Amino acid sequence: MNSATRLEQQIAFIVEIDRLKTVLRQNYLADGSRRENTAEHSWHVSLMAMILSEHAAAPVDSARVLELLLVHDLVEIDAGDTFAYDSIGEQTKAAREQAAAERIFGLLPAAQAERLRAAWDEYEASETPEARFALSLDRLMPMIHNSLTEGRAWQANGVTADKVRHRAESIAQGAPALGALALELINSAVDAGFLASSPSAQ
């Protein structure tokens, strides 16, 4: 393969991933003006990692955390964003995302495709300190956004505190101080009346 072809493959991938800007998440921006897209979320959570790495449960390679977070949601270009509390979507999510990873990373030259695929696999497996910390940030961010918008995404989707608390456990595993913050946010939201404490309380 000559170098022009290699660069063409790289540019084709870069153009393709522009589509992540059109994938909408359930969460709203902090100002409530509109729903967030997955590309801008990926930037936000990456910069968040630069700021909060001291809170990781174990020492992390900060550069690796950035790589995991920059690619962690690329599969949503094909698979869409599966809302955290969508139990039906969750059943098909893995298969949809595996197919998406094959296609999207496959646009790159082989060695780079493998490298990005490995980063996504590492994030998904959530076994390394870097992946666990990255997951903590990805799960904390929507709680912050919900806190700032009076639980808008939680309410629109009938999410209750018991389910959010369950997700806070994985935040604590990757970053104890952030897990504690998550619980504070949840408790405040319940006290303020914009997060129902349980399905029966709705």
Next chain:
Amino acid sequence: MNSATRLEQQIAFIVEIDRLKTVLRQNYLADGSRRENTAEHSWHVSLMAMILSEHAAAPVDSARVLELLLVHDLVEIDAGDTFAYDSIGEQTKAAREQAAAERIFGLLPAAQAERLRAAWDEYEASETPEARFALSLDRLMPMIHNSLTEGRAWQANGVTADKVRHRAESIAQGAPALGALALELINSAVDAGFLASSPSAQ
């Protein structure tokens, strides 16, 4: 300062930078559906750096390139996006961005504020291999978007090929192969009739 206060400062910064998602650039998404915002652009150009680092003019610390790109446009929260070819806005840009950097980075604990400020200063100075490569990507990306949208942002702003070629020179300095690609894109756009070759040709 106790650790709670430190985390509160960090979260305040993370919430504040959500506003970058509402800063619009002149460029359109690849599908032409809407203008791009600066947060999603920052993600795109960061991931682009992961893919294209082999093309840098000098060996680069890839992790540092990511840090520079994740923070390079944060000042636009206060200063707005100054279009690349806005010669009037350019006159006041430096002062507006310096004030923005003081305020926005100043939300962080002191050592982190200095670290992010140093990254932004390094990017702005464009003297290190990392900063020059990052600048190349930041300048190439809008040319790719314009190529995909028949020069929509160029035409909306009366931009001509002589000015775009001038910007392509700094792309070549940071990444020769990408500078060559930029010239190809410019020439193709002129040939296709969606980039005027000079002011008199408009």
